[in-house]
Structure formats: structure tokens, C-alpha cells
Amino acid sequence: MVSTQEIALDRTQRIGEGRSAEVFVDKSGQILKLYKAKWGKSLAEKEFVATSFAHSQGLRVPAPLGIIERHGRSGVLFEHIDGKTVLEHFRRNPVGMLGALRQLAHIQFGIHTIVNAPLPNQQDALRVQVSRARVPAWLKQTTLAVLDRLPDGDNLCHGDLHPENALYTPDGLVVIDWEKSTAGHPTADVARTELILRSGRTRFVNAWAKAADARIRARLADFYVWTYCRLSGIDRRDIDAWRLPVIVARLSGQAAPNEDDLQAEARRLGNHFAHLI
Template sequence: MHTFLASGRDADVFVVGPGRVLRRYRDGSDVAPEVAVMAHVGRHGFPVPTVFRSEGPDLEMEHLDGTTMLQALVNDDIRSDDAASILADLHRRLHAIPPMGMTSVGQHVLHLDLHPDNVLLTSGGPVLIDWRNAAAGAPELDVALSALILAQVAVEPIDMAPRAAELLDHFLARAPDSPTVMLDDAVHIRAGNPTLTPGELGRLGSAADLLRAKV
């Protein structure tokens, strides 16, 4: 018996038993590539959910306690500078892990979607979820995408915008790599994201301009 828990931009999550949830991609995408990356970084001590089963678009994993960093920010349960420190530390730890397989010199494991809604603040510490976009590449791209996503929220006409701008400032002060070296590549990736709304796509240039102005 599956009990609906939540929906994201491209997946639904169900409780399937004690301590277990099932995340299912609505477009039927195979979870095998991200499961492989999660297993790889997990072997190096990086905080990811334990995976119990994967098949096609279904990923069954542990049901973690706590809330997302985004919800904690909305609820004022975490300070922006502390949240930024966690984001920067996750980047630093992830990029220290050797990539899978044969890659070029300078390649590292990248998450490519590391932002507050993908960080769970559990009793055991922060855990990074949603590894669908993970790849090998330059750390500067990963940092640029995180900064750009924060900047996108900062230019949105929403109540969260000022808090996102504050978080962006703190993140830029702590980021382990430059957020502008590969900003054009980050903009290109975000522009091709099918889950973004027309409004979000329309303000992408403003977000990039804001980020450049802050660095």
C-alpha cells in the first residue's frame, strides 16, 4: 500500500513502509544512473539516503527525518549564514570525491542541482537528495548552478526573494570556487530545464546579471 507523501517538479513520493519511501519519476526515466552515483559518493562517506531498491523510474530509499533546508529557511529555523555554510561545505566535500570511471584530469563528481530544497536537515546532519542531474565535470559549474538557482529565487516576485538574496550573499562569501567562471554554462543548463516555468525562464537573464553584480 502506497501512501502519497509529496510531489516535486518531476517526481512523486510515497510512503511504502516503516522508514521507507518510494520516489517515482512521472516521465518514466530510469533511476539507474543516479543510483550508481549515490552508491559511489556514499562509499566515500558523503551523506546520501540509503537505497533499498531501484527499478525503472522507481527508487525506494530510507525515509529520513527532519525537513528540507528550504522549509527551515521559510520557518526561520535556520539562519542564512548557517545555511550557506552547509551548502558550501557540501560542495567542498562532494568535489573532493574521485569521479566514477575514466575521466579527464580536473573532473570531479558534480550534483548540478545543489540548493536548499535538495538538502534535508536530519538529526544526523545534512543529507543531499535528488541526484538525477549528477555528472562529472568542473567544480566551478556546480557552484555556478547553486548560485544561479539562489539568484533566480532572489529575482522572483515572491516573499522569499529577500531571504534568497541574503542567502546568496552568504553563499558567495563561502563558496569554494568562483560562481562566475562557468556562469554562461550554468545559464545554458538552466535554460534547458523542462521543469522551469515560462516566468522563471524569462527572469533567468536577470538572475545571471544579479549574480555577476554581486561578485
């Protein structure tokens, strides 16, 4: 049974905000992640269960302390971890970013060694996202046909692992934001990480021009996948096979600044697979 408690926001300080949630620190130093959406209770419950499971398996994650309610909004209370995100810490240090990505690949490989995760099925989650994606019907049908040919699994998958969801601390990286985690296949999880590294909304270094940033992001994404493949023995082609479902699933969420680029890539991949299915 998950306990629910009330937290007074007038005794907290907001320290961060994302698309789906705000993050606060209270006077005791605990971290409160409070969801914005009306369906935040289900997200909070999912994140609590997923983080609790990851914590129980010895992964370096903030200890989840309980689910909270405040003025109709739901969230999760966590222990406080001192540290900036990997992106913040290495924003102006590409060499340091390479080292951090190597660590992150090792962590993701370790996550994937955990099986029988008590979480939603990855394939089911992707199918729901594809059905809601902002793409034509033919592309949804093609994507679902591709999914039919891809492997299922019960490995623990973070679902959103990237440099903004890992904290850099003197003792190593700490993985946060587990609300998108599933039980599924590791190659799909790595494909999602590659997509974010290659096409995410945030530049790695503010000073880089857009074109230069795109080039360096592509190299970092390739380096990350290469590192993971060396660790796991997985073939790069097995990760590439997930690109279409992962991109189309991404198009079910809030529109990103690079929406047009994602749409174009989804159609290109869809046309390629349509001739093969």
C-alpha cells in the same frame, strides 16, 4: 548488476511531488521516488548509481536500496531519513538559513574532493542542454564557445544542490536527489547552486514580498559563494565565468515562473561574451 523489483503503490502513501517525480513512503518506512517521465528508467538508473557512489564515499545520503518498476514507471527505493528540507525548516528563519547555507557549502566542498566519479561528463551534459535550450542560435553558439574555454574535470558534482535538496536532521544535513550529478569541475557546480539560490522558483519566506525576496535571495547567494570560496581558495571570478552556460542550460528544462528574467540575463551575458570571443 542493479536489481529491479515491483512495488505496489496501493501499499504506499505519497508524501511529495516535484516536476519530474513523486515520492512515497511504504509501510516498512522506506522511501520510493517514482519518476513521471517516459525516460524515467534512465533517470532512475543514473540516480541509483550516483547515490550509491556518494554513499560508498562516506557522504551523508539516503542509502539506495534498488531500482523499482510500477505500471511502466521507474524509480529508486531509499532508506527513510527523518527530516524536513532545509528550505522547509528555515523558511521563516533567515538567520538559521545562513547557518544551514554555511553547512551546505562545507558539504559541497567535501563532495568536490571526491574524484574519478563514474558519472556522465559535466561538459558533455551541459552541451546537450545548451543545444536544447529555448534561446536563439547565436546565443547557443556563443555559449558553446564559452564552454570551450572553461575547465573540465572529474570531481564529483551534485548538479542540483540547494536548500530543497538537503534534509535537516539532528545529526546534520543529508543530501538527496542525485540524478543530475556528473563528473566535472567544482566551479560549475557552485555556479549552478548560486543560480538556484538567486533565481530559483521557490521563495525562501512566504511572507516576504517579491522584491524583498529577490534582495534577500541575492544576499544569500553571495554569502554562499563567499563561504565556498573561503573554504576552497577558488576565486569568485572562476565561478562567475560559468554563469552563461549554467543559465542557458537551465533554459532547456521546464519553463520556470521567472523564465523571462532568465532569458534576459542569458542575452545580456551572451552579448557581453560575443564581443570577447
